[in-house]
């Protein structure tokens with residue numbers, strides 16, 4: 001796991017060999033220890049170069065090893081011994097030096113990086129801290145403020161930035177190993193004491209306390225409820241205020257508190273879940289690694305509303321030429337201005353030039369006949385979408401992929417009106433589409449594997465986290481949202497307020513509570529869907545008892561809010577009041593309080609005190625329960641896919657893993673028991689009835705989440 005060669009007769013070249021990222025597994029640590037011993041004890045060797053195979057220096061500790069008992073040589077003393085050695089050691093950094101990989105580089109006496117390399121200490125994103133000396137050595141090398149920023153955010157830096165910060169000694173565009181070997185030869189016989197970072201004193205800013213306080217406050221705001229960034233601050237404080245040996249002890253103590261925490265487990269689960277999500281498989285056997293995607297050079301976007309604009313920007317900024325279509329000249333001109341503005345701002349932020357030449361705006365669908373792929377983003381109305389797809393089917397060349405950005409309509413019904421159902425697929429972006437990372441790729445029963453591969457690969461190219469899902473109303477994300485938001489509105493009936501529920505959910509870690517999120521999305525959207533489904537509006541059968549529809553409990557409060565013209569932020573009023581239409585500063589509105597009181601007294605509901613725990617349990621267990629049904633129905637292939645969708649599309653706190661992981665951490669037995677309890681209290685709410693899969697998993701002894709799939713195998717897949 002570490003190769004040893006003698007080059008230029010006196011330089012030991014140690015190559016880490018653990019594909020794909022040369023992580024520091026137990027075998028690699030063992031290999032480093034053995035090869036370093038050999039290099040240091042061989043009198044022919046005057047210097048050492050450490051590099052990584054296949055263009056990657058090292059991606060850090062092997063994260064998979066964290067789940068079991070730690071075996072093999074521990075990293076910290078191994079790294080200390082490299083630094084203490086009497087022969088110069090040079091790190092030749094290509095590709096990445098991340099986490100333990102950068103910590104390895106920091107104990108080398110010199111660091112040479114390739115111009116395309118990236119460096120960083122991303123442990124915090126895994127719920128950990130750089131506990132192989134990183135929190136003590138980096139501040140000694142680059143100072144407290146810069147080290148604090150890198151360690152608490154986990155941000156990767158380019159080799160150019162690393163050079164400016166002083167992390168590396170040289171950046172090269174040539175073969176980094178060859179440059180490092182020459183560098184090592186020149187370093188022989190130079191004194192090493194000033195190159196041992198642990199021996200340096202920390203350049204300490206005079207306002208250390210104020211700086212640490214400011215960073216702590218920033219973390220409490222941005223990374224609410226997360227332990228690791230705060231532990232990182234404490235470790236860096238130790239670097240600033242203690243000698244190295246004590247600082248290292250503090251680093252280890254802090255790591256011990258994080259290592260077995262639920263947050264670390266959740267964040268490491270998220271790391272792998274994100275990578276698993278791209279690996280789709282169809283019941284036919286076709287899968288991600290044996291289906292070649294088509295190359296997409298040109299695309300069209302139909303509809304320049306909020307979604308269409310964001311999609312056009314996402315395509316153009318990765319070099320795809322885009323024809324954007326609107327039905328009316330004025331709308332097209334507004335769309336053009338907005339898209340150009342968004343693209344220019346985005347390019348400025350990324351420090352690149354805006355690819356405006358890739359954009360074309362038109363009023364005619366005729367212009368789309370030669371594009372490789374079309375994404376329809378018109379109003380969420382099935383009849384309208386069908387008309388568009390029929391027309392596209394006539395106009396576009398027979399090989400053009402036809403995609404819909406519908407957020408929940410039947411993709412197969414759209415496929416059915418075309419001459420190429422195998423080339424039709426859903427690409428459900430989230431708003432704003434050029435910012436949000438999630439893409440649900442909705443596979444209809446007739447979507448071909450090549451179509452799925454192409455949509456997934458296009459998503460990746462647009463820097464989205466793409467998840468393949470099956471076709472059912474609302475797909476995965478929006479289907480699960482209903483039981484979650486239904487519970488929130490039932491809780492309003494029973495005595496809660498929107499601000500109470502939102503606070504509990506935000507304290508749990510959600511980016512936004514359910515009511516603030518609805519105000520942002522627009523309350524009229526759901527209102528229209530409820531009218532179309534006959535749940536409210538003039539078509540409702542007057543014989544329906546109040547608060548019941550279609551044989552189940554129904555809460556009309558959201559309809560009553562909409563009837564008052566309160567559509568959320570855009571109208572300046574919704575579940576909250578805002579300073580102005582479009583305002584974002586949500587304040588509780590006494591009119592909503594009145595509406596709730598009047599409503600309760602009309603139906604003789606005596607408001608009761610609702611605990612935070614009940615809010616969490618009812619909202620989140622109803623959410624996960626629907627997730628179990630989605631798995632049973634084969635709409636999502638794995639719990640990881642659902643969790644990725646909820647993190648990237650719905651602001652579920654990453655340090656809680658996602659609704660399914662959260663359920664597994666709480667314990668499936670407890671989730672089942674609570675759902676049974678609440679279902680007994682509300683038998684007319686089917687979403688609270690525990691799903692058969694949940695019951696089955698509990699009956700099988702609540703296996704870990706990675707094993708749930710084994711219990712779903714026999715069920716039908718829609719993917």
Ligand SMILES: CC(C)(COP(=O)(O)OP(=O)(O)OC[C@H]1O[C@@H](n2cnc3c(N)ncnc32)[C@H](O)[C@@H]1OP(=O)(O)O)[C@@H](O)C(=O)NCCC(=O)NCCSC(=O)/C=C/CCCCCCCCCCCCC(=O)O
Pocket residue numbers: 020021023059060061062063064070075096098099100101122123126128129130131132255256259260272275276
């Ligand atoms: C940028 C990347 C490196 C590459 O990106 P990309 O090219 O896009 O490829 P990916 O798809 O992401 O990855 C390819 C596959 O490789 C797998 N992978 C990647 N990195 C790792 C890794 N570090 N470990 C394991 N596997 C990894 C990835 O999963 C893919 O495989 P698959 O498709 O899933 O099969 C990118 O991958 C990336 O960013 N990687 C992560 C980088 C990172 O975060 N590194 C930091 C790791 S943590 C670390 O280094 C910690 C160091 C300190 C160690 C100190 C240890 C002390 C422990 C003792 C604690 C004692 C407490 C005891 C308390 C008690 O119990 O008493």
